[in-house]
Amino acid sequence: MKIIHGRAEGSLSDQRATVTGDVWFDQVLPPTDGTTIATVFFAPGARTFWHSHEHGQILQVLAGQGLICSDGSTPEPIRAGDTIWVPPGERHWHGAAPGSFMTHTAISLGTTTWAEEVVDD
Template sequence: MIIMPGRSRQLPDSARKSDTFTGTVWADPVLPATDGVVINTVFFAPGARTFWHHHEHGQILHVLAGSGLVCSDGGPAEPLRPGDVVWVPPGERHWHGAGSGSYLVHLAISLGTTVWAEEVAGAQGAGPRPM
């Protein structure tokens, strides 16, 4: 068992820049990676999002604040709002991030290895399907 006592978290001075995100994103580890499970609280600035990726054993997203989008390959971008919980099945290629008009904060629980792919093309990240 690993217990991480509550702590006051501070965002780093500079945003996390990598080859797995478009835009400004901060990731705050909730627990150290353990037994193939990675848990992060992730802040996406407006318009920021992940690249396409998939997870060996799936991923759970719990939206804490703001609003955003999640999209599986071949499907429409679906809206995300506070309180939403998303299950992404093992191997399902997807992306997620903030909408253009809001930040997004979610808890991401990634199971097994994460395999990263290419950046999301402009129109694919444009917004949710028409309602």
């Protein structure tokens, strides 16, 4: 068993080079046995780059409204209370809708492979 206490008071969340717009990642569980958990805040219109996960990803939307899109598909709306399963190796992106922020918990299984930025089209 491993207990991971909440982020230390005064510590900062980080931004990454794999997003468009303002996005903050608060690591809940550092990489452990191939699993990483983070609470992620997206400012309106902010989103991840295209990416995939070796063993899949679970997203739990905590607040706001967003979009998620698998490669070759049309973006789909997501909102607080939704849980999304992204299968292993499925190329996708996710982020906040243009008029809303979004916060979700991301449970990433295995290695994450990052690709190019998502274009507005």
